[in-house]
Amino acid sequence: xxxxxxxxxxxxxxxxxxxxxxxxxxxxxxxxxxxxxxxxxxxxxxxxxxxxxxxxxxxxxxxxxxxxxxxxxxxxxxxxxxxxxxxxxxxxxxxxxxxxxxxxxxxxxxxxxxxxxxxxxxxxxxxxxxxxxxxxxxxxxxxxxxxxxxxxxxxxxxxxxxxxxxxxxxxxxxxxxxxxxxxxxxxxxxxxxxxxxxxxxxxxxxxxxxxxxxxxxxxxxxxxxxxxxxxxxxxxxxxxxxxxxxxxxxxxxxxx
Amino acid sequence: xxxxxxxxxxxxxxxxxxxxxxxxxxxxxxxxxxxxxxxxxxxxxxxxxxxxxxxxxxxxxxxxxxxxxxxxxxxxxxxxxxxxxxxxxxxxxxxxxxxxxxxxxxxxxxxxxxxxxxxxxxxxxxxxxxxxxxxxxxxxxxxxxxxxxxxxxxxxxxxxxxxxxxxxxxxxxxxxxxxxxxxxxxxxxxxxxxxxxxxxxxxxxxxxxxxxxxxxxxxxxxxxxxxxxxxxxxxxxxxxxxxxxxxxxxxxxxxxxxxxxxxxxxxxxxxxxxxxxxxxxxxxxxxxxxxxxxxxxxxxxxxxxxxxxxxxxxxxxxxxxxxxxxx
Numbered sequence: 001x002x003x004x005x006x007x008x009x010x011x012x013x014x015x016x017x018x019x020x021x022x023x024x025x026x027x028x029x030x031x032x033x034x035x036x037x038x039x040x041x042x043x044x045x046x047x048x049x050x051x052x053x054x055x056x057x058x059x060x061x062x063x064x065x066x067x068x069x070x071x072x073x074x075x076x077x078x079x080x081x082x083x084x085x086x087x088x089x090x091x092x093x094x095x096x097x098x099x100x101x102x103x104x105x106x107x108x109x110x111x112x113x114x115x116x117x118x119x120x121x122x123x124x125x126x127x128x129x130x131x132x133x134x135x136x137x138x139x140x141x142x143x144x145x146x147x148x149x150x151x152x153x154x155x156x157x158x159x160x161x162x163x164x165x166x167x168x169x170x171x172x173x174x175x176x177x178x179x180x181x182x183x184x185x186x187x188x189x190x191x192x193x194x195x196x197x198x199x200x201x202x203x204x205x206x207x208x209x210x211x212x213x214x215x216x217x218x219x220x221x222x223x224x225x226x227x228x229x230x231x232x233x234x235x236x237x238x239x240x241x242x243x244x245x246x247x248x249x250x251x252x253x254x255x256x
Numbered sequence: 257x258x259x260x261x262x263x264x265x266x267x268x269x270x271x272x273x274x275x276x277x278x279x280x281x282x283x284x285x286x287x288x289x290x291x292x293x294x295x296x297x298x299x300x301x302x303x304x305x306x307x308x309x310x311x312x313x314x315x316x317x318x319x320x321x322x323x324x325x326x327x328x329x330x331x332x333x334x335x336x337x338x339x340x341x342x343x344x345x346x347x348x349x350x351x352x353x354x355x356x357x358x359x360x361x362x363x364x365x366x367x368x369x370x371x372x373x374x375x376x377x378x379x380x381x382x383x384x385x386x387x388x389x390x391x392x393x394x395x396x397x398x399x400x401x402x403x404x405x406x407x408x409x410x411x412x413x414x415x416x417x418x419x420x421x422x423x424x425x426x427x428x429x430x431x432x433x434x435x436x437x438x439x440x441x442x443x444x445x446x447x448x449x450x451x452x453x454x455x456x457x458x459x460x461x462x463x464x465x466x467x468x469x470x471x472x473x474x475x476x477x478x479x480x481x482x483x484x485x486x487x488x489x490x491x492x493x494x495x496x497x498x499x500x501x502x503x504x505x506x507x508x509x510x511x512x513x514x515x516x517x518x519x520x521x522x523x524x525x526x527x528x529x530x531x532x533x534x535x536x537x538x539x540x541x542x543x544x545x546x547x548x549x550x551x552x553x554x555x556x557x558x559x560x561x562x563x564x565x566x567x568x569x570x571x572x573x574x575x576x577x578x579x580x581x582x583x
Contacts, residue, residue: 048476049475049476050472050475050476069478070475070478070479070480071478072478073478074476074477074478074479075478077476078476079472079473079476081470081472081473081476083470084469084470084473085469085470086468086469087465087468087469087523088523089522089523090468090523098466098469098477099477101466101477101478101479102477102478107459107462154477
């Protein structure tokens, strides 16, 4: 995925993204980091065709995403948004079946292939036991996995996650991150996500895009780009960068 | 599952019972047997009167109830707002106003009332949509704007009817609805357009279900949200306008019936739409029958009866169940 010279502003005309130019490496986990208002969620919105940039384009498999037909694009990229809601009483299985929507002609029923994909997505996310449970009865972590399962049933090579760990207890945060890691490794998915926690980003990403004020400050392997200077520049926080042979690299914020 | 089936059977049973009872009761009374033989042979004078005066009224009540209720279901889905209803957000009053306006100035175009009604309803809906849209539809803002649009069109209609308090707008009453003086021509119009609208809404059930998810989620599933919204809105406005054009203003049905439906059969539009059609038909035909019998020979408008029995019933159901749309 190529991102070419993206400039974006909402109706208020304040420029949120300034000429963003980068690319997403296939088959890897890329995490977008940055403080509030840095434009990371906006960038994710542009990459998933939810926001139309004023300038520039996102090229996916040789074609600009805005030139795709809606269903064709939905077969290429799946998205798990930050705040989701479903009508009350909807079961996990019904929700996951929504992932089959782009593969279905209007007014037709589900086929064997849909059923197989849905079962696979439920197995992958550990929700097979819960398939008939109403979504409202699930814990926050399980609900998040149900939305991921829906995106998996979409059967796309790209998966976008907007703050998938937000509002979850730490156990469930790691559960989601481990799932993301497995999906990349075992299913070969290209994953792009927005995270808040810098250490989680270092630990689980192949690449980090660090943003501030609508610009990319640095993009690369966490080991290469996460430095004291970068953290100071992006977050304005003083950190110590540690590298432990057993634990890998991590940072400790020590003040501002 | 069991509850749904029982609800359907109960509504269908009551619907048949009330319709038949309504046919044989009133200022002229006939037995059920006489009614049936009379309808087929055309020899019973009383049955002929019932056929000319009472039967059209019953059929119109049934269709008006079904159309308004389903219109409410569709608007609630499209606007993701449990309070959306053709009466409250001004679709019905817009439809009523344009009909009255056209008939006042061009009485010869009476036959085109449904068309004017549709134009008025669509205009009101469009106004609500445009004014309420502010990078998304805020539910509260939308209802407030709907109330304002409704007040505007109701006021304009009253202005017109005050100005020429004549018999010109025989078909349309401004605020309350009585179903008197209905002819078989009216029946023809409401059954034709009503059936089309109801069949279309049955086809649209899956889209209505989809709209339970957020726009951005649907967009990423390749679903064309705005196209679906537009088509569902057109059907909703068609249903509300045709009911208003023929039966007059019935506020509250489109709110009451879908909510009763959600409590009894759930949020799945595949069952909610047909159930609301049946329950809406039942509600208005019951209201109309009561309205013309309990204080005979004085007639109480069906819309008044409906509000009086419907309101407490809705409160009762909501108290029993916490299942309100969207929560």
